[in-house]
Every structure is written in C-alpha cells, then in structure tokens.
Amino acid sequence: MADSPENRGWIGRIWNAIWTPAVMFSSGFLLLAGFLAGILFWGGFHWTLELTNTEEFCVSCHTMETNLGEYRETIHYNNHSGVRAICSDCHVPHEWNHKIKAKIMAVKDVYHELAGTISTPEKYEEHRLSMATAVWKKMKASDSRECRNCHNFDYMDFTLQETRAASEHQRAIDENMTCIDCHQGIAHSLPPGYQERYQEVTETLASKSSGTLQQQTASNGDDIRSFLTTRAD
C-alpha cells in the first residue's frame, strides 16, 4: 500500500495531520489558541514592519549617506519646534494597503544596494534625476498623500504666513495643485534639468488622467527652497 500512513513521507504525514479532525482538543481550546497565535503573529508582523520605518533602518545602507546628509540641512530635520519628519514620514504611506505596496516595491532598493547602482558619488549624481522623477511621479499621482499626513490646507492659517506663501497656497487651492508641484527638492538636492523633467511628469500624468495638459508647476521653486533653507538655519 503505497499511500498508507506508514509509507508516506514527512510532508505527507504533516498534510494528513493538518486535515485530520482534532479529537484531543475542544473547539474552545482551538479557537482560543488560534486567536492568541493570531495576535502574536500580527503583533510581531506589525512591530517588524514598524522597525523598517525607523531612520536608523533607512540610513543603515551605505548608499543612503548622500541623501541623509542633504536631508540634515533642511527644515524637516532641524527646526525651532523640534518636530521632525523622518524618511518614512515622506516616503512610506500610512494607510495599510499603500504601505504594504511601498514596502514590497522597496525590495528594489535592496537590490540596487547590493548591485552598487549608486555606490559612488558619481553614480549617485548620474541617477539622481531618475530617482527624483520616480518620487515626484508617485507624489503627484497620490496628490502628495504623505505630505498631507502633516500638512493640511484646511488648517493653514494664511494670516500667520508670509504674504507670498499665503498667496501661493491660495493659488494652489484655487488651481487644484498639489504640494510637490512647488516643493520639489525640499529634503534632497535637485539635479540640473529638474524643472523640465517635472513638467514631463505632470504632463504624462495629466494626459493619462484627463487627456488635457495642465501647467501646475511652480514658477519660482528656487525661491521656495531658499526660503525654507533660510528658515531652517
């Protein structure tokens, strides 16, 4: 008898044990044990996931040194209130589905770390525009979802903002613009030709969504960056 329990391999025996009704445990015991095991598993999974959101984890890769240095010069790292936005605040969505998607897609970062794609300053500069483009595209498509975890037009008091900032934010609301339309490069340096590339991103996404092109990029992005940098100092 080839398929008798005695002749089965260990995989077959485990398979058989899984599908055999439990006679030694009550339903209550199995329910409670499953519930507790579920809590332990889910808690452990979520805790591990949160560990990958820490700044220490993000910058533990050699290739992250350049962008860490640039980020440390900005208002999101150092400011009068001490409230900070770390890597994951801007690059990892809060909502579960989007977060898991971002985590799975981040596997490519591990691959490029191992492959040494941006392992030298020269290689980093060579790829800076394409890396920035990927982030802009994601932010533009999601209506700057990660920015809006902290910043919200509904709670901005324009009377406390400088005149130019208030008028630009009002224009952003009126013209249905999104944060990244003006605030590119607020945490990392910008490569040459970024404005043209951002315009391409905007046009590509606009043509995909409505077939119409929109002029939604800031005319004075450099001014915004210099203003924020000054405030950070």
Next chain:
Amino acid sequence: MLEILGTIGANVISLPGILGLALGMMTRRVWLGALMGGLVGVAETLIFAHGSFTNVQTIELLIAVVVGLCAGSLGSAIRIKGATV
C-alpha cells in the same frame, strides 16, 4: 512590473486576502466564496480611494477583485477539505 507585484502582495495581506479567505471558509459553495471575496476586493479599493470611484485606478481594482476571488475560492476549498459540517 514591480508596482503590480506590490499591489498583489498588498492585497494578499489586506482585506481581499484575509477577509476574503475568512468569508470563503464560511461556505462550501466555491462560487459563493469567490463572490464574497470579489466583493471585499471592490469594497477595499473603494475604502482606500476614500469612497470615490473617481479615485479608483482600474488596475488596482482589478487586482483587488482577482485576489479576493482567489482567496474566497481557497477559503471554500479549505472548508470542503477541512470540515465535516
């Protein structure tokens, strides 16, 4: 490609995968399990689009529904194989 893989993975360990599987385990009718899983896929996409179909991307909806269908069917198969009632 990576985006599609990410979306599939996210749905597997989100509502369509987990709730779809659980709902599928409540019935022996595979079609009903698949249907419930698929509906969860639609509901989940809508929830993450803040209740508006205009924010729903077709590919995301499609992947969520397919994952829900598979999870629901698998749940029913588990019920058939693993329960005597």
